[in-house]
Amino acid sequence: MHPENYPIEYIDWKVHFFGRDFFVTPDVLIPRLETEILVKRARQILQQKWNQPTIVVDIGCGSGIIGTSVADLADEVIFLDISPAALAVSEQNFRSHFPEKQAQFIVSDLLTSLPAIPWDSQILLLTNLPYIKADDWIHMSADTVHEPRIALFGWELTGFEMYERVFAQIAELELTHFQLLCEFGFDQREIAESVLKKYPQWQSSFFADYTGIERFGEIII
Numbered sequence: 001m002h003p004e005n006y007p008i009e010y011i012d013w014k015v016h017f018f019g020r021d022f023f024v025t026p027d028v029l030i031p032r033l034e035t036e037i038l039v040k041r042a043r044q045i046l047q048q049k050w051n052q053p054t055i056v057v058d059i060g061c062g063s064g065i066i067g068t069s070v071a072d073l074a075d076e077v078i079f080l081d082i083s084p085a086a087l088a089v090s091e092q093n094f095r096s097h098f099p100e101k102q103a104q105f106i107v108s109d110l111l112t113s114l115p116a117i118p119w120d121s122q123i124l125l126l127t128n129l130p131y132i133k134a135d136d137w138i139h140m141s142a143d144t145v146h147e148p149r150i151a152l153f154g155w156e157l158t159g160f161e162m163y164e165r166v167f168a169q170i171a172e173l174e175l176t177h178f179q180l181l182c183e184f185g186f187d188q189r190e191i192a193e194s195v196l197k198k199y200p201q202w203q204s205s206f207f208a209d210y211t212g213i214e215r216f217g218e219i220i221i
């Protein structure tokens, strides 16, 4: 007997995302359809001809859907998550689709444990970090209560704080040749724009979800 509103995906242990089946457990967020928009844009970027080796970094990978869905177009994928249990799920998913491919699975607070990347690589950072304001249950469906809190809530004030931290880490790492695609909340475009003003050296733009709300960011250096 499962609790009320228990998600069917956790009962079946399965989700279909971007043409593939993924294993899910209550340790990971149930992938959302909108995230396929981020994957489509990432694939367009990766299909451009680059001369350097291409490394994809999936930050807060959860079940690993993002990195796995673009892995055929990258030389290597690095999966990062603060949750070892989520990383184990992402590794199982990645290996089931790409048994031979180069990949790393690293417990990391955002980019803190990002391994050294060869300077001549092209880096594509992909991320759907927790962005919901602390305990903002009013905007969430009833079954969300069964998903890991660590996958949902950003921080106290705006929910965008985790993105502020990751941007600051990128600036500190002085990464060159990188692009970043991120997904955030339906009401966070303005805050994203104001935070990104701190980094005038980056070119940033936004793109919309299926309902026309701009909740994806693209940053190019």
Ligand SMILES: C[S@@+](CC[C@H](N)C(=O)[O-])C[C@H]1O[C@@H](n2cnc3c(N)ncnc32)[C@H](O)[C@@H]1O
Pocket: 028, 029, 030, 031, 032, 035, 059, 060, 061, 062, 063, 064, 065, 066, 080, 081, 082, 083, 086, 108, 109, 110, 111, 127, 128, 129, 130, 131, 150, 151, 152
């Ligand atoms: C919204 S879920 C996204 C999962 C997956 N990428 C997807 O799109 O379905 C956010 C993920 O970020 C991870 N996370 C939370 N805080 C983190 C941190 N400080 N550093 C790295 N990962 C973190 C969570 O464990 C969770 O897997």
